[in-house]
Amino acid sequence: MKIKEGFVRRNVGGSEVVVAVGKASVEFNAMINLNSTGAFIWSLLEKQADEKEIVDAMAEKYGIDTELASRDVRAFLEKARSAGVIEE
Numbered sequence: 001m002k003i004k005e006g007f008v009r010r011n012v013g014g015s016e017v018v019v020a021v022g023k024a025s026v027e028f029n030a031m032i033n034l035n036s037t038g039a040f041i042w043s044l045l046e047k048q049a050d051e052k053e054i055v056d057a058m059a060e061k062y063g064i065d066t067e068l069a070s071r072d073v074r075a076f077l078e079k080a081r082s083a084g085v086i087e088e
Contacts, residue, residue: 001077002048007085009034009042018042018085032083037062041076045086051077 006024010017016039018032019025034042040061044054051073058069080086 001045001050001086001088003042003045004085004087009039009046016042028084032085037072038076041073045080 004024006020006022007018007028008021010019012031016034016036018034020028020030037058040058041054044057049057055066055069055073058064058073059066062069077086
């Protein structure tokens, strides 16, 4: 799983956001706000981590069970897929 070309994370006014640059900005002219959890997941996507690696990292970082981490990660990934910012 990886971030589609042309999508980058930036810090804007103290908030983490995902924006489209270059050719990607022609079709996607919005901004995605990331909370701290979303920013953590995004950083793992930048390393092309798969869903299981992200779930395991979330469970470890936040001290939660893998079932809860899996639900949260799945929800984030579904939103990212529907926004068109990640690909398999």
